Amino acid sequence: MYVQQISIFVENKPGRLAAVTRLLADEGVNIRALSLADTSDFGVLRLIVNDPELAYTVLKDQDFIVSRTDVLAIEMPDVPGGLAHVLEVLGAAKVNIEYLYAFVGQSGHQAMNIFRIEDMEAATVVLKENKIKVLPKEEVYAL
Amino acid sequence: MYWNERYECMPRPELEALKMERLQQTVERVYHKVAHYRKAMQAKGLEPGDIKELNDLSYLPFTVKTDLRDNYPYGLFAAPLSEIIRVHSSSGTTGKPIVVGYTRQDLNNWSELAARSLGFAGVTDQDVIQISYGYGLFTGGLGIHMGAERLGACVIPASGGNNQRQVMVMKDFGTTVLACTPSYALVLAEEMAELGLTNEDLKLKAGVFGAEPWSEGMRKEIENLLGLSAHDIYGLSEIMGPGVAMECSAKEGLHVFEDHFIPEIINPETGEVLPYGQTGELVFTTITKEGFPVIRYRTRDLSSLSLEECSCGRTHVRMERIAGRSDDMLIIRGVNVFPSQVESVLLDIGYLSPHYHLVVERINNLDRLEVQVEVSAEMFSDEIRRLEQLEHQIKQRLDSVLGVSCKVTLVEPKKLARSEGKAKRVTDKRNL
Structure with a gap:
């Protein structure tokens, strides 16, 4: 998944x-x-x-x-503070990030980052609660 | 405390006479019962009667590993199979393995010598001994096992592997003596640490470690971590198995059991016998073996002999701890380094089949050793931090085992020169 x-x-x-x-x-x-x-x-x-x-x-x-x-592809608005917000959400939930890097392409006004996270399940729940979009793998491979 | 004071402390003249008598019997035996030895002696114009004093030993032809292999499996046995009650076999890294056979009397002598060896480390019938050498064709497990039973100690035949259970047994069964390879002792120490145990939780007092070369640094590390006195035991299946020589409490060399084996040190290039104190290749002649006697067997192990009086009171000659092998030794900053040591470290750390390469250079008159280690699928991590930890772990362990500081570099697989069959392990750039 x-x-x-x-x-x-x-x-x-x-x-x-x-x-x-x-x-x-x-x-x-x-x-x-x-x-x-x-x-x-x-x-x-x-x-x-x-x-x-x-x-x-x-x-x-x-x-x-x-x-x-396994990694998460997280979508965020391509504006100042877009990444900061995601990191704050994860930080507040005490989700530990091993590493992250930016996606090469982008669509419209959205930016994307790849996150390697210790506890992927916890991260997914937290992101969902905060209405942050995690891209499904099919979408990522097809970009 | 001696296990067999009469033999362990036998005055030298009496011991020399015993050796002579037994050597003559052995030469008679092999000449008449083993075609290989008869032919080899005849080729030099020798008959058993020509061996009139101990020094005449040097007239006898050497026996090398290929002689043993060429006579696979039973060609060198000096007793009929009906009298052989056990065989062991050494691992063959190239070609056929070597098969050795023991008569009832051979096993009797072996268990006596293994018991004597354990006695050197202070083991008594009050002890609980955990034998974590492999059991099976390898002589390590069963050899120590027989000696420990002969001594009357309580034997735990743990064999190798299953580290966590080993530590549990050690703790719950109240093990006082551990017998295994030195590198496995370190693996168990690591397992202890992972389980949150220290040597305070255990009752260990002595360790009998052998079957591979190890350094003084490694001894200290093992003694600190396990809280025991570590003793070096020497043996090889071609000669008998563990219990050919053993380190006493003085820990200044290993006493060779001369009432059963005659050691010599030779120049590996010329075959010339070297005097006491000089380092060369260790050669053994068995003088009580019935099933598989061996005349002047070249071990390829490097050592030296000393007849200086030992503070333990035993009279048998001492051999210096094995400095390594005459065939692949490297000398780095005066320290002898062997590729096999690198291999055992990598195996311990978790490599299934390690590939590595040693590169030696001389920079500003100082030798520099680089150990290139291939990353394998099972050791690979996607996280740099883990790979750096692995690199660091390998380096720390190598520094301790080799006794010389090295640089460890992780490399991609297949980058290391592999010649046909056997890998080329060493590049020495110092001669260029």
Whole structure:
């Protein structure tokens, strides 16, 4: 039910990111959102794609270390304070956020962020109570 | 307190005479009962009668691992199968394993030596001993088991694995002595911490740890965490199993049980016998074995021998704790480092089949060791924090086990050079 994020272990070496993205491109996988967390030696590339199942299989077959993680795609007004409001709601409910990053595309006046949250269920309830829209996965993949 | 004072403290001249008598019997036995030894001796123009004094041992041909493998499974047995009442087998990392057989008398001697070894660590019939070595073809579990029963201790045949239950047993059954590999002792210590237990909650007093090389640093760590006195036990299935040599309370080397085995140290390149004090390859000749006697077996383990008087009062020669293997040793800042140590650390941490590579460089006249560890699917986390924790955990454990500081780098799989069959584990750039 949650949006599936693909995470890939990459060494900090020239060409590694290119190798991942080229591999996905050749299979027709389209990247919707991405974030790269890194240290001096390695990084973790996190992707939201149109077809996570395909992306996972393709990468795994090429011996990349890859995993799938549930995340929330949260919609918010693209105005000052849009993100702050969402974070305040989650903060007030003591929902812990592991990481978040922005969506590449946007629709109309809405912005979107990807949230990785410890307690996904609690977050979903809180967001619903506060009338904050969480996008269903089908909608996210099709964007 | 001695288990067998007569033999453990036998005056040297008497011990030398006993060794000589038993060596001659063994040479007679293998010459007449094992084709391999007869041929090897004949090739050097030797007959059993040529062995007239202990020094003549050096005339006898060496036995190497491939000799054992070539005679798989029973070719080197010196007793008919009807007299063999047990076999064990060593894991074969390449090719066939090695099969060893024991007669009733062999098992009798082995249990005596295992009991003697436990006695070195202060174990008595009052103790509860948890044996967490693997039971089965591996000699570790059953070897210690027989010795502990012979001693009259209360034996818990726990075998390896199921860490949480091991700790529960240790606590609830009141275990006083733990026998396992040193790296497994650390795993159990970690499990204890996770269950919120300290050594105050346990009754441990002694540990009998062996079957892999370990450092003085690791000993301290184990002793602190488990609250016991840690003793090193040495053995290999080709010679007998655990109980070939054992560390006494002085902890300055391991006494080799010379009434059953004659150790030699040789130069691994030339085969020349080295004097006391010099480090080289450890070679053993068994002098009481009936089922599987071995003449001058090259262990590939590196050590040195000392005849200096020991404060424990025992007279048997001491071997320095194993410095590693003659075939894959690296010396880094004067410390001997072995790829196998890295492997055992990674296995302990939770890797199912670890792949790693050691890179040694000399920068500003200082050796620098980098350990590249492949990230595996089971160890991967989407969170950088977890990966950094993993890296840190590996480094801490390696520093302690290797006794030398290293840099740990997590790398992608298949990046590490793998030659055919056996992985190439080391790149030493210092010679370039």
